Every structure is written in structure tokens, then in C-alpha cells.
Amino acid sequence: SYELTQPPSVSVSPGQTASITCSGDKLGDKYACWYQQKPGQSPVLVIYQDSKRPSGIPERFSGSNSGNTATLTISGTQAMDEADYYCQAWDSSILYVFGTGTKVTVL
Amino acid sequence: QVQLVQSGAEVKKPGASVKVSCKVSGYTLTELSMHWVRQAPGKGLEWMGGFDPEDGETIYAQKFQGRVTMTEDTSTDTAYMELSSLRSEDTAVYYCATLVASSGYFDYWGQGTLVTVSS
Numbered sequence: 001s002y003e004l005t006q007p008p009s010v011s012v013s014p015g016q017t018a019s020i021t022c023s024g025d026k027l028g029d030k031y032a033c034w035y036q037q038k039p040g041q042s043p044v045l046v047i048y049q050d051s052k053r054p055s056g057i058p059e060r061f062s063g064s065n066s067g068n069t070a071t072l073t074i075s076g077t078q079a080m081d082e083a084d085y086y087c088q089a090w091d092s093s094i095l096y097v098f099g100t101g102t103k104v105t106v107l
Numbered sequence: 108q109v110q111l112v113q114s115g116a117e118v119k120k121p122g123a124s125v126k127v128s129c130k131v132s133g134y135t136l137t138e139l140s141m142h143w144v145r146q147a148p149g150k151g152l153e154w155m156g157g158f159d160p161e162d163g164e165t166i167y168a169q170k171f172q173g174r175v176t177m178t179e180d181t182s183t184d185t186a187y188m189e190l191s192s193l194r195s196e197d198t199a200v201y202y203c204a205t206l207v208a209s210s211g212y213f214d215y216w217g218q219g220t221l222v223t224v225s226s
Contacts, residue, residue, distance in 0.1 A: 001169075033212040035152070042202060042216040043152065049210050086152050090211025095166065096142070096154040 004087055004099035011105045012077045020102045022070040022087030030091045032070035034063060038083045046085075047072060074104070082106045109133045111203050111217035118223045124191040127220045129203030131184040140206040141186040142213065143177060145199040155188070155201075160208050193224045 004024040012018035022032065032050050035043035045054050047063035050070065060075045070089075074081055087099035114128040131139065142157025156167035156177055165177050176189045186203055201220045204213035 031210050031212070033210075035213075037152075042219055043204075043213075044216075045212060045214055048207070048212040048214075054214070088152075088212065095168070096206075096211065098144075098152040098154065101151040 002089075002094040002097050004089060004097055006085075006087060006099040006102045008100070009103045009105065011107055012074070013107055014079060015076055018074040018077050018081070018104055020072045020074075020085050020087075020104065022072070022089075022099045023068055024070075024089060024097075024099075025068060027068050027070055027089060028066045030089045030094070032063070032065045032087055032089050034061075034070075034072045035086045035088065036081075036083045037086065043086065077104075077106055079106050109139065109205055109215040111205070111215055113201075113203060113217040113220045116221040116223070118225065119193050121194055121224055121226055123193050123224075124189060125193060125222050126187055126189040127201050127203075127222065129186040129188075129217050131186070136179050136181050136184040136186060140208050141177075141179065142204050142206050143175075143188045144202045144204055144213070144216075146202070146219075147196070147199040150199075153199075157206060190222075193222075195224050198222065198224045 034047040036046045037043045046057050046061045050065035051063045062073045064071050085102045110132045112130045117125050119125050140158045140160045143155040145153050159166045178187045203217040205215045
């Protein structure tokens with residue numbers, strides 16, 4: 001079965017840039033998206049189609065996807081960005097697969 | 108704007124079944140592709156299955172085949188997920204979520220329903 005691997009945790013200082021990776025076989029050939037989940041809340045879509053931001057998501061969130069790695073970048077990280085982040089990929093063969101999740105801590 | 112409101116928390120004994128509902132407002136259920144995702148305590152997200160608009164069929168993750176049934180009542184715009192033969196490992200928050208089929212992402216999520224399986 002298809003697997004997406006993320007680092008368990010990422011720490012970042014306020015105002016700095018956080019990068020979260022998501023690795024999977026030929027991930028760049030599939031669409032990747034990212035969700036933010038705060039404690040006790042439902043996931044919220046922050047990036048779709050590799051690099052597009054839904055309405056209402058701040059510009060500091062950006063994404064890329066190439067080769068075997070998708071990356072979510074948070075520029076100028078704020079305390080409110082502290083959350084768990086999950087990547088997710090899709091195609092007709094793997095269906096819908098979520099990454100292992102990354103806890104972002106803003107120190 | 109789509110709103111998804113799920114039924115309340117459930118406590119079930121091992122071997123029992125649970126049926127979780129997801130009421131849609133803002134759109135009709137026929138305009139949406141509804142899916143279900145679960146999250147065990149302290150764990151990640153796990154896709155369970157949902158409606159595939161390309162062939163009009165409901166598809167299930169292999170892990171849940173034979174144990175899960177997803178249905179829809181279009182007269183009330185309510186989707187249901189029933190999981191049978193419950194075991195302790197099924198203790199989780201179950202979410203309904205709408206799929207944007209062309210790009211394979213979930214744009215709207217319900218608030219989640221905690222299902223606890225305990226003897």
C-alpha cells in the first residue's frame with residue numbers, strides 16, 4: 001500500500017519559516033494537499049492541487065510538489081499556526097492517502 | 108457554503124455496530140461527494156471510503172471492506188456511515204468530509220463524532 005511519510009515534529013521561532021516535508025513514491029506525479037488541525041478541531045484545508053490556497057487561508061502558507069516530496073512552507077510563522085499538519089495525496093490507483101502528520105511548535 | 112453536522116458521541120460494546128450521521132446544509136447531498144475519515148486518539152487521519160462520482164459507486168478502503176457501509180438519504184440530505192463488528196481499535200473520532208473529485212481533496216469537514224468501543 002502507498003505511504004506518505006512526514007517528520008513527527010518541526011519547531012520554529014515566531015516570524016521564521018517552517019518547512020514540512022511529505023515523502024512518497026513518485027508523489028510529484030499526483031496531486032498533494034495539506035490540512036491544518038488544531039487540538040479538538042476538525043482538519044482545515046490549507047493547500048490543494050500542490051500549491052493553491054483556499055479562500056481565507058493566509059498568504060504565508062505555500063506549497064510545492066516535485067519528485068518524491070511535497071513541501072508545505074509557512075513564512076513568517078505566527079503562534080496561531082501551532083497545530084498538526086497532514087499531507088494527503090490522491091490518484092486512481094492509491095485512492096486517498098494521508099501522511100503520518102507533523103506537529104508544528106512555535107517556540 | 109457547505110455545513111456538515113454530525114450526530115453525537117456513541118459508546119458501544121465490542122462486536123456491536125454503530126451508525127453515524129452527517130446532515131448537509133447549504134447544498135444538496137446529490138451535489139456533493141461525501142466521504143468518511145477517522146482519527147484514533149493521538150493518531151493520524153485515515154480515509155475509510157466514500158462516493159465516487161465518476162462511476163456513481165461507493166468505494167471503501169480495503170481495510171474496512173465488509174465491515175463498513177456508507178449510505179445516503181437524499182430526501183433529508185443526510186449521509187450515514189455504519190461500522191460493524193466493533194473492536195477497541197475502532198475507538199476514534201469519525202469525520203464526514205466532502206470531496207472535490209477533480210483534484211482529490213476534502214474541502215468541508217463535519218465536527219466529528221467520537222465513537223468509543225469498550226466493554
